[in-house]
Structure formats: structure tokens, C-alpha cells
Amino acid sequence: MQPTTVELIAAVLFGLAVIHTFSVKRLEVAAHRLEHGSVGRNILELLGEVEVVFGLWAGVFVTAIALLETPQSAIEYIEGRRTGYSVNLTEPAFVFAIMSMAATRPVIGLATSIVRRLASFLPLPAAAAFFFTTLVVGPLLGGFITGPAAMTVTALILKRRFYDHGMSERFKYATIGTLFVNVSIGGTLTNFAAPPVLMVARKWQWDIEYMLINFGWKATIALSINALVLTLLFRKELSSIVGAGQAKTDDDPRPLPMWLVATHILLMAAVVLYSHH
Template sequence: MKLTTSLYLAVFVLALIHTFLASYIKTLDSRFPNYKRFIHLITEIELIFPLWSLVLCLLMLLFEGQNKLIHYLHSLDFTEPLFVIAIMTIAGTKPILTFVENIIIFFVQKHIVKPAISIYFLTLTLLPLLGSFITEPAAMTISAIILKETLFPRIQSEKLRYMMLSILFVNVSIGGALTPFAAPPILMVANTWHWDMSFMLSTFAIKILTIVVMNTLLGFLLFKKEFYTMDNTLTLSYKKVSLGVVVTHVIFMILVILTSHDLTLFVGILIVFIVFTHIYAIHQERLMLREASFVGLFLTGLILIGSQQTWWLSTALTSLTTIQVYLGATLLTAITDNAALTYLGSLLANPSDEFKLSLVKGAIAGGGLTLIANAPNPIGATILKRFFNQEKIKPFLLLKYALLPTIITLLGLVI
């Protein structure tokens, strides 16, 4: 094995270890207050792979020279990360989010059941499924905000908070898989494996709809008594939003989706959209450019590091049975982002259809096991963590309560 090959593998392994230990490293900020900003920087989940990709580039420059590094960078395709930035920026705008919130409020005000129960079911079923169209991070943001403003302040049981959070994480992870552009683990393989909208709907739609409802119903049945005794004096009112601006934003989203394979076109559309938001700033809030760029940077770092792993990956993965790939992807997702696994799978030469489906299904099924398992999870955790004891979400407890909805998801995706 060449020295450089070993070094690039070491960078990949260190990036995984760094990701897994990020939450523990973050606790050091109280012991080293002078380095608090630096510690927070190196523990941002989305920035870990980009940081280690810089290390890989420096090693390549040192050991193989400038020409090799430039050739390597030019050989890679960064269309998907840039598309994620574009679609997240547009989908995460105030008009889109407010319009979706108003849809939830409309159904809650129908008084079919108690408001607390309505909010619970709509937030954990409808919103995760809408994530297939407004993107998973946007769906996670709206869901967490609604829970923060309604149910979480009224919940007495810490167990119920963990159960709801774990169901939210699992449902968002699979709810974004109805389309080829909304969920990072799907996006990273859709173009390579030619998975279009028709394929996604025919392959995943019925199963995902069933699983999302079952997971949510399970949580309700386990804590039914608390839901019925919960304070139901919830006052939800529609938020003002310009329908014309919403329609314009949706048109921009559609244009970006339709041009998703043409970097020049969708970046140009994004620039026009940013100009539009400045012209109609009265209808806007801060764009999600920071959050979108972080996710895009993560995927970029993943491509830079992952593209050097094909030499061992093909041997390791192709020797596994379909069920081993399925369960292995679920377990590995717990210690690394699920998009990392699917991207590595997309590097294999001519994998079977069974392998592709097993890898992707396993990756999205495990998206709720930990905070790092799926890119949108840290968003939901940041919004809701103040309701947990000591304002911390404990990894072991999250894993414990995520096991049951994850098992239901695993079974549902293969039946």
C-alpha cells in the first residue's frame, strides 16, 4: 500500500472519529474559555469533513505536488453540494416557512381532536413528509419551532420529550426520501444511479407514508394519558404572508429543481432570487445562507475525502450480503452522517440494484439514532434543547428512545 493511500485513509478515519467525539470536545469550552470560539468551530458537525479535507489537500500538495492536487480537484463534481445550498436557501425563507406553518394552524383550528394531539400528529407526520419538497432542513426547522412554541413548554415528562424528538428525527430522515433532491443521502446518489422523481415515488412512497404514521401513532399510544391531560389552552393564529411572494418563491424552487444538473443555470437562478429578496425585503427575514453553506461545505468535504476511498471500499462493501449492507448502513449512520455512507456507495463500479436500495434504506432508517446521523438533526436539537434537563440532549437517551421507531422503520422498508 502506498504511503499516500494510507494517509488519505487515515484522514477519513480521523474525520469519522472527530465527528463521533464532537459533542464531547464541545464540553471543553468551559475549561478553556479563551479558546471557546475555536472549540465551537471545530465541533460544528457540518464543518468537520471540510476541515479534514483541507488536511487531505495539504498532504496531497506535500507528497504528490501541485499539479496532482489541481488535477484531483478538477476531476471532482461539486454540483450536488452547490445545489443543496441553492435549494435550502430558497426553501428556508420566511414566506415558505410561514405558509407551511399556516397550513398546520389551519388543520389544528378545525378542532377534530384536542389541539395538543392535532399539533403532535401534524408536526410529526405532515411536516416530515413535506420535507421531500421544501427540503429536510426546512421541515426540521418548522417542526422544531412549532414544538417549541406549543407542546414542549407543556410537557412534564422528560421521557415524552425524548420520544417526540427521536420520532421527529427518524420521520424527517425518511420523510425526505419521496423526491431525489430534498434529502442529502438521496441527493448524493440520485444523479449517479439515475433515481428520478418517478422512481422515488414508486419505490418509497407507500412504505414511507405508512412508517411515518406508525412511528407517530406509536409515540401517541405510549404517552396517551399525558396527551389527554396536557394543557390544551393553545392559542395559534395565522401569520401574515403575501401569497404572491410565496408563489414567486415556489417558482424559484421549481426552476432550481428543474436545472439541478446544470451548475451555471441554478447558481444564476439563486443569484436572481437573492436580488429578489432584497427588493422585497419587507416580506423576508435573514436567508438561511449560513446553514445552507454549512451543509454544502459538509458535502464538499465528503466528496474530497470520500473520492480517495474507493480502493478499499469496493472490496469491503461488495463482499457483504444485502442484509449485512442494510443493517450495517443503519448502524454506521449512528456514528457518521448518512449522506457519507450513500456517497461512498455511489463511488462503487456497477453495484447491484439490491445493494443500492439496501444501502440507501439502511442509511435513512438510521437517521434518528444520534445527533450526527442526519444533517438536519443539529437544527432541531439547537431549537429544542433548552427544554431538556440541564439544556442538554443526552446521546444515550436519544439513542434509547430512537431504537423503537428505527426498528419499525427498518421493518417497514423491507416489507
Template sequence: MTGVHFNYLATGCFFLAVLHTLLSSFPFHVGKSLIDYALQKRNDTKAYARWSYFWGVLLRLGGEVEIIFGLWLTVLLVLLAVQLGWDKALEKLELKKEYPEALFVTLLMIISSTQPILNTFKKLIGLFAQKGKESVGRWWFWILTLGPLCGSFITEASAMTLSALLLGRKFFCLNPKPALAYGTIGLLFFNVSIGGTLTNFAAPPVVLVAHKWQWGSLYLLTHFGIMFVLGMVLSNLAYYYFFKKEFQRLELERETLKAESEEAVVFISREETPLWIVGLNFAFLMVAVGIREHFMLMLGELVFFLAFVEATKDYQGEVPWLKACLVGFFLASLQIFGNLQSWWVSRFLNSLSDVALYLSSILLSSLNDNALISSMATVIVPELDEPKKRAIIAGALSGGGLTIIANAPNLAGLSLLRDFFPDGLSSTKLFKVAILPTVFVSILFLVKELFLKQMEKFFG
């Protein structure tokens, strides 16, 4: 097989995986219906019910976003193995390499889901949400504002995990109408994608280019952070006032619930967690950030953290081990596929103007993990000028909320909130609600860049 044929085959499987992901709610819904039907009819037609259940499970698995890219990667691996042999197929797909980013997100998702860290984060948000009259709307706004901004310090994966868990306990548990539910998860994905730009060491798309392009935290703050924070806050306010009547309904719903039952949902235990346990949980989190590029060290920390959680399980709460592992599997599969797309992505971006480069970066980020677009940017042209660099990274960050696969932590948020979308998450509805803040921030960015160009011309 020639290199050209391999590129076409890999890209074909990649776009089939993307299409499968965008349509994942259909097989998920059909499989769920078959399973429900089989359970109802199992006493009448036993054999038929078993087959309905069997195909229902397969279809539902086919609609699980976490495994879709792994399924199509398996298809590609089998096709290559038949033509090239097993070893060459593994070498072509770089399956013998380690993928620390996938393990890193898995590890952060596990650590951030523990009760000590979640409760600490809840108290921090509560300082703002409970100032004045506490309400569903205030919790919603501050979780979607402060939560993503924490991604600039504790990484996007942790910010997504904490924000999703708190939204589940403070908002989604009240059964909001679908329009607001989709608006919320769209804002969550978008805000987390742009919320890591206050520093140069937390968001993966930024980390991959910051050192090579010599972008310090002050540069990120002035060129991206301030603008993105403004866009985030204004987008949250716009959605809040648009759904104001629904928030009022949810507030009435919340007030009918007993305070004891609400707290029982949020906390597994009312006993105060000892400070030394809280401190060690945060220490594990900080160590994970420090060793994020070392696969074996992270694997070792995961083993030690599992032992620590088992020894202190009365204070740790329910930890989503399986969901975290599935998210890691998804990210590894997406990264492998994404690396195989550099042959056409680099050509596509190479000769575009600044505005076209920005818009193209948004589009490509919706089809790939935005960190991959950022990584490719460092090798497209040896010497990109600053406006083009900013256009690529801003586009990658701005497009990180348009689809489930656009930003690595998105799937972590979906996994934690999946139960509130029993029919699966519609990719079309997600795109519709996420495009509005994306367009708004895009206008802010383009106006800011135009202003900078005019200032450069004015001062010579």
C-alpha cells in the same frame, strides 16, 4: 506518509470525532455549570471567576455538535501539514474543492425559516390539525407526519427546518416531559430521513443514485415510499398513544395560556404578509433547489436573498443566520471526513448478503451522513443487483434518525430546538427513542423484500 498510514490517521480522527459527538452533552453540561458558577462568584473572586468563565466557554464550545468535526478536521490538517507541508495537506484532505451540499442546506435553512414560508406551512398543517377539536396532540401528530413528507418535494433540509420551528412553537414551548421531548425529536429525525422517498429528486441519498440506477419517482414510491409512509404513520400513532396522558397534561397547560400570548410566540407581526413577498420567498426556495449543484450560483442567491430580507424585514421574522452557517460548517467537515472513509466502507459492504447489507447500511449511516453511504454504493460494485441496491438505500434511509450525524438535516433540527434541551442532547437517549421506529420499518422492509422474492420465484 504512505497511503495506508494516511488512511489509518484519517479514520482514527474520524472515529474520535464520532465519539466526541456521542459524548458532547458532557462537556456542554460541565462548561455551562462553570459559566453559571463564574457568573455567581464574579464579585467575590474576580480572577478565579474569569478563569472559570474562560474554561467554561471552551468546554461548552467543545460540546457544540456543529463544530466538533471541524475541530478534529483541524487536528488532522495540522498533523498532515507538519509531515507533508501545507499545500500537500490541503490536497490530501481535498480542502481546495467546493462543497455545494453544505451551502445548499445552509441556504435552504435560511430561506425556510422566514415567516412567509413558515406561516404558509402552518396553514397547511392547520387544515388537518384544526379539523374537529384542535389540540396539542393533533398538531404534534400532523407536524410529524406531513412535515417530513414535504421533504419529497421541497427537500429534507426545508422539511426539517419547517417541522422543527412549528414543533417549537406548538409543542416544545409547553415544556413536555423529557421522555416525550426525546421521543419527539427522535421521531422527527427518523421521519425526515425516510420522508423524502415519494420522489427521486429531493432526498440526497436518493438523488445520488436515482439517475445512475435509473430509479424513477414511481419506482421510489412503490419500493420505498408507501412502506415508509406506513411505518411513519404507525410509529407516530404508537408514540402518541403511549404518551397519551402526557398529551392530556400538555393540553391543560395550553388551555391555561391566553390565545394572545400563544400567537405572540408564533408570529412577530399580525399584519398579513403581501402575496408578492410570499411568492418571492417561495421562488427563492425553488431556485435554490434548481441550482443545488452550483456553489457560486447558490452563493450569489444567498447574497440576493439577504438583500431581499433586509428590504422586507417587517414581514420576514427572525432568521437564524448563525445557526444555519454553523450547520453548513458541520456538514462540510463531515463530508470531508466521510469521503476519507470510503477505503474501508467499500470493503465492508462488498461481499455481504442482502439482509446483512441492509443492517450494515443502517449501522454505517448512524456513523456517517447517509448520503455518503448512498454515494459509496454507486462505486462499490459496478453491477449490483436490484435487491442489494434497495437494501443499501433503505438501510441508509432507515438509519438516518439514530444519531445527530446520521442525516444532514438532523443538525438543522437540533440547532432550532437546542433551547428546549438546556443540558444538551443526549446521544444515548436519542438512539434509544429512534431505534424503535427504525426496527419497525426494518421489519416492514425485510418482509416486503421477502415477499418480492417469493413472487419472483412463483412467476419464474
């Protein structure tokens, strides 16, 4: 059977993606030779992130289909409706999009501000209050912005505010384990975010009110207990970590305009709302 043009392009791009995967370290080293903040350095740093590789080349592939054939053909390929290709890639595309958006500075900055504000009301030391609130509020966001986005936001906050300050290995693993559990159950707050809920919500007629009454409050209590137990177990280490709860460095300390933050939030909401074309 003679391969089609699209199949040949797919093979070439896959090969480039594999080469790119094994070249990320070289790209990272090359980036550090350039001036901080320059366009070239930012591009190389982006290309040097291994998480970006296959999403980037998949984007190139889908664009190639759209240019060679039609945009509708590209959509049909992603959704598994193209003749001879039955694999539905909607969910991976959605996860890639929502995680990329969740990792942006406006979203992380807004989430950090919310956590800091809520933590100020708790009768705990500043670092412990911030840590506890992050492990509660972050996963609960999964009920609105989905689990992958909630995991991205929470993990980046924890990384910058705690992991970068020298946590013990034991504390690191305990934190990431608690985060996995909390994000897993935090999505049950609503009927449209967690995949297990999505699969049955329409058939069993579960709306947001039903989810909150039957699952949401229980999930909130459970993940709050998880976060509190972890905070209490490592309270001494939290109090001893110098700078815990504070970002070690800020790439750009200038405040972001509200219209930019609002635009990011609206775009994330649109991605969640139209996650399945």
C-alpha cells in the same frame, strides 16, 4: 511556501469566526438592551445565533475571493475546481441556504397553516391532531424541499407550538427522536431530494413514479405509524399541556401578503432545482 492573499484572508476570517463563536452570548445580552423591533436589536440577535457564525464568515470569504479575483474563481473554490483546493463545498452551501430560507416567517407560516388545516379533519383532540399532523406532513415535505429544510420547518413548528409550553424531558426526547427518523425516510417520496436516493437515482433510472410506487407509500405508512404511536403514548400529556398546539407569542401577528409567501416558495424551489451549479 509563501501564503497567498486569499489564504491570509481565510486565516484572518477564520480567527474572527472563532472569536465570534465565543461572543454570541454577549451579543445576545447586548441585543436585549435595545428597543424591541429596532434594526440594531435585530442585527445583534442575528449575530447572537451560534448557527449563523461560520455561514456568515464563509459568505464574507467567498465574497472576498470574488472581489479580489473573479466571481468565477469564487464558484470554482466552492465546487472544489480551484487549483490546489479539491474540497467540494457545494453541499454545505446548499444546506446553509435551504435551512436559512426554511426558517423564514413566510415559509413557517405557510407550513403551519397547512398542518392546521389538515389536522382539523382528524378525529382527535386539537393538540394531538396538530402534533400528529406535524410529524407526518413536515417530514414528507423533505421529498420536495429536501431533508434539511423539512427538519428546520418541522422543528420550529414543534418548538413554538409544543416545546415552549413545558413538555416533559421524556416527551421532548421521544419527539426529537421520532422527528429524526421520520425526516430520514420522508425524503424517499421523490428522486431528487434525499442524498442517498440522488446518488443512485440517475444510474438506476429511478423517476418520481418509481419512487412513489416502490418507496413513497411505504415511507408514508412508516412515518405515520411512528407519529401515531408517539401521539398515543403521550396523549395524556398532550391534553394536559396548557396552550399546546398554539404559538406562545407571535413576533408580528399581521398576515403576510401572498406575493411575499409565493416569492419565498419560488426561491426555495429554485435553490432545490439548482442545488448543484
